[in-house]
């Protein structure tokens with residue numbers, strides 16, 4: 001089977017709010033799929049529906065060919081879930097948390113013992129396995145939740161914001177771990193981080209208001225905006241005065257200042273000439289066209305900045 005996940009016209013309405021709005025999507029087996037969107041876009045709602053924690057208002061979805069509506073038990077047996085909020089049992093040690101999960105998946109001790117050893121090793125938690133999760137850092141707790149999701153060797157792994165709140169080093173550790181799973185299973189992740197989607201995902205969908213806005217590889221999404229007009233301008237002196245001047249230009253869409261440099265988005269290519277005429281070359285140290293980041297793509301589409 002080529003598609004690990006098939007979402008067919010899913011809608012979820014919570015007292016009047018359309019959290020997911022007639023969304024259809026297929027995710028190919030063995031790929032890492034990234035769902036990006038601002039707060040309230042509907043990402044977690046969609047994951048809850050796909051992992052059978054919640055029923056859609058209408059539509060259906062299939063995981064490895066099994067319907068989330070009529071075959072929830074089969075779906076749950078094949079998936080691993082890392083929820084947005086860590087839900088470890090604080091009265092059990094790290095190892096006991098993993099063992100409980102294995103037993104819930106009807107694994108035998110003979111089978112799950114070595115598997116737990118292996119996952120603790122891979123996530124760097126072997127030395128802390130007999131400690132309680134409350135004594136762990138955020139990054140360690142997150143790694144434990146990921147290890148737990150993998151015990152029963154799921155075919156599809158759902159990760160809802162796997163690295164939110166982690167420091168850069170822990171984020172990289174989680175990324176490396178996700179990358180090591182590449183092509184051994186299908187991974188569906190949500191994130192607010194552009195660099196995360198860019199690094200990990202084979203394909204990215206940006207959604208807002210319950211609907212997909214764009215769909216493509218990171219390179220394609222950036223390519224689609226390759227004709228954006230974002231420039232970096234650096235001045236040798238008088239940056240304050242130039243800032244005042246720049247702020248009066250109607251063709252500048254957005255302006256950000258960093259010391260003597262400005263990052264600005266022009267309305268169109270034709271605006272470059274009046275810009276250069278307006279500021280002159282006396283104090284200008286350099287000007288360059290910037291490659292758009294996924295963040296730019298996102299802002300362009302949703303008009304919003306991403307949290308964090």
Ligand SMILES: Nc1ncnc2c1ncn2[C@@H]1O[C@H](COP(=O)(O)OP(=O)(O)OP(=O)(O)O)[C@@H](O)[C@H]1O
Pocket residue numbers: 014015017018019037038039040041042043044045046084
């Ligand atoms: N249990 C609920 N009851 C009522 N409304 C809800 C419930 N859960 C989510 N919503 C609403 O549904 C919309 C989508 O929320 P959801 O949590 O799916 O977004 P999200 O994309 O995961 O956001 P975030 O990035 O903040 O995690 C929001 O408007 C939210 O307020």
Ligand SMILES: [Mg+2]
Pocket residue numbers: 043044045084160
């Ligand atoms: Mg969410």
